[in-house]
């Protein structure tokens with residue numbers, strides 16, 4: 443009898459909740475589509491269909507700099523607000539969209555630097571390893587990145603140019619990720635994972651990352667559904683033994699403990715994570731150590747590969763850009779693989795890579811933060827109440843015409859250079875505003891920790907490929923495919939490679 447009353451009672455509660463969502467007075471002033479006020483289903487579906495980022499762009503075009511995107515979600519497009527939401531002086535924690543990112547090890551939840559919400563815990567986890575990611579640490583390891591780039595070039599040559607296989611089409615979308623994965627292996631454990639050597643992904647690790655990130659992006663829009671799927675006690679206890687990248691990280695740690703390093707003379711990232719564990723045993727337990735390694739594996743390959751694909755694609759699609767990059771490399775008689783210092787000092791190469799990062803942002807998810815209890819001031823006339831989830835999306839902010847110029851929709855590396863008629867002072871000011879507002883690596887205390895790893899790889903590898911090879915699309919009439927879900931991942935961009943006139947493997951140092 444009572445059970446029969448339960449259903450109408452539940453239905454009534456859901457209905458009241460809907461009414462509250464729709465009519466809550468504290469967010470009523472924010473424009474947006476009416477239906478997003480009811481529930482997060484719109485965000486869920488759009489993320490599942492990989493259309494959230496494009497929709498966010500369209501909504502901001504239609505409604506302006508602040509848009510309601512859910513019952514408790516607000517998207518902001520005003521670069522002036524970056525500091526307010528993400529800045530070092532603020533205390534806006536990540537939203538619970540990161541809950542589905544957290545892993546389970548032996549039945550316990552394991553949080554890492556990326557998916558910890560609590561700011562204090564985040565600082566605790568970051569402090570022991572922050573220096574490992576500093577530019578000076580990564581610069582010390584530059585030779586190992588050069589080794590991987592040289593091997594990448596050699597494998598491309600063997601497999602698709604001078605080798606006997608006869609295969610000419612390079613599945614470049616996959617190969618750049620093989621490179622990025624192997625480079626992370628070299629930095630973390632002083633050896634590559636074998637992607638470049640085999641030219642394949644026999645354990646489907648790239649597929650595992652895709653599925654993992656898809657789960658994070660979609661379930662992160664309605665984090666409570668995680669408890670119905672993977673976050674519940676039953677799943678943790680019985681279904682998910684330690685799997686995937688956690689297992690890989692565990693095995694790498696065990697392997698280091700039992701067999702030592704293949705290069706004991708190097709102080710690689712694994713060695714330094716283990717030192718951090720010894721120095722901070724109260725913070726870095728075995729789970730945290732595993733999380734450090736897992737983060738490198740998951741965060742460090744897909745992201746860099748997205749930028750490398752975009753660089754190759756936009757250089758091919760804009761022949762005058764490709765020509766200028768190659769001209770600058772030739773005029774400066776650079777050696778290959780490029781040294782990082784050389785690369786950042788080449789104005790056009792530097793401008794080109796900055797433009798690629800701006801024009802094809804890696805993150806397609808909104809970078810969500812929670813407004814603290816005292817609320818958030820806005821330039822839109824009202825405060826946002828505490829507890830509201832506020833986000834920005836680089837696909838919106840990186841195209842702001844006030845910051846990046848009226849042609850922000852265009853791929854134009856020149857915007858990062860001094861204009862012909864522009865004074866030195868004016869250009870310095872314009873560039874510093876663009877740099878301060880470029881949002882690809884996020885900002886503030888949760889800014890990408892791997893930024894220097896990414897920069898070394900990108901600024902070294904991209905000009906090396908463009909300087910050594912003539913690269914064309916295998917099917918020039920076809921557009922690539924871009925799936926904007928967690929990252930803005932591209933596919934279907936096979937290319938044909940040829941050595942540029944006068945170039946060959948002889949021009950490459952660091953070969954094995």
Ligand code: HEM
Pocket residue numbers: 555556557568737738741742743745746749804805809810882883884885887888889890891892893895896
């Ligand atoms: C072009 C390449 C990359 C891009 C565009 C990128 C982008 C980002 C972004 C946007 C965030 C912030 C997410 C948020 O605010 O919610 C982030 C965080 C992070 N990234 Fe990257 N990333 C890249 C490469 C890497 C690499 C190579 C590594 C590691 C080797 C890495 C490690 C991390 C870590 C540990 C965090 C969490 C930082 C924290 O919360 O303190 N990333 N990344």
